[in-house]
Amino acid sequence: MNEKDFIKSEKDSFGKVYVDINYAIDNIKPFIDNETLKQRKYYIKLPVLDKYLKLIETSEEQNKNKGVFGFLKKDDSLDLVKNYKSQNSEALMQLENCSKCACLNCNLTCNFNSCLGCRKNSFIAQCDHEKLNITHHNSYYLNLTNNKTGLSERYSVLATLQDCAEDKQYIIIQNMKNADEKFILYYYPGLSEDTYGEITDAEEFDYIAAAYEAI
Incomplete structure (x- = not known):
């Protein structure tokens, strides 16, 4: 150029x-x-x-x-x-x-983390202004232990979701070596380290999966 x-x-x-x-x-x-x-x-x-x-x-x-x-x-x-x-x-x-964020033109007072919880190179792709919002991330990666193999593997974060009505957060990740391997986990942001948890409620899991797939 x-x-x-x-x-x-x-x-x-x-x-x-x-x-x-x-x-x-x-x-x-x-x-x-x-x-x-x-x-x-x-x-x-x-x-x-x-x-x-x-x-x-x-x-x-x-x-x-x-x-x-x-x-x-x-x-x-x-x-x-x-x-x-x-x-x-x-x-x-x-x-x-x-400029692509759902918060850009929003003047509502809400209970979401919004800008205060925003990671660099990310934006809120969808927000219903009451219960759930979905954040897209670029260049956000995690090294986690795969429970099936016991090995440390690298994952790309596809999205994080916040349910402010239930005071819960979720994270959707994809194995960088196997694109078919995706996980939805509870997401607990910490000051020094984030932690994650398995979702055992099938209905809750399906709800989060459907919300992500709808955008």
Whole structure:
């Protein structure tokens, strides 16, 4: 990808994220208090995106003004864009996820963990605003002992679910060496270590499985 295409791609992609998030803030601001608003990750991280877009615009303008002999002129604006993105990659990635999150335009007061329980590179894919929400994760992996083999194996986390009515959390994982091997477990987040438990109630298991498959 050449410089011009890179700048256009970044401007289009993150420009949309910026518009979506600002639109959401304008929508919910009249209905929630400042303390709640400040708990929204996209609100506190938005200045990072604002600066990134300004760097992109500067680079775009300098590229337009190069003229026929632009290749003779030194232009470090693209390096500034790429360096800034590299240094703030986690925040920018989170803002991309926030723009897809079910919490983005929500102004309800709820009992879910919401932003306070959000892992990096994740977003709430679905929420019924009362009982259950489902969070999708990218690049979230676990090393767990397979009870069948007794060996430590690596699993990809497909989703976590929170049932605030029953005060329970669940995790759905997939064996990275065997895609057909999936598990639904109780999920107990801890300060230093998370733990997991087997679901023995068939009806409860089916309910969580159906909720995940429905999204």
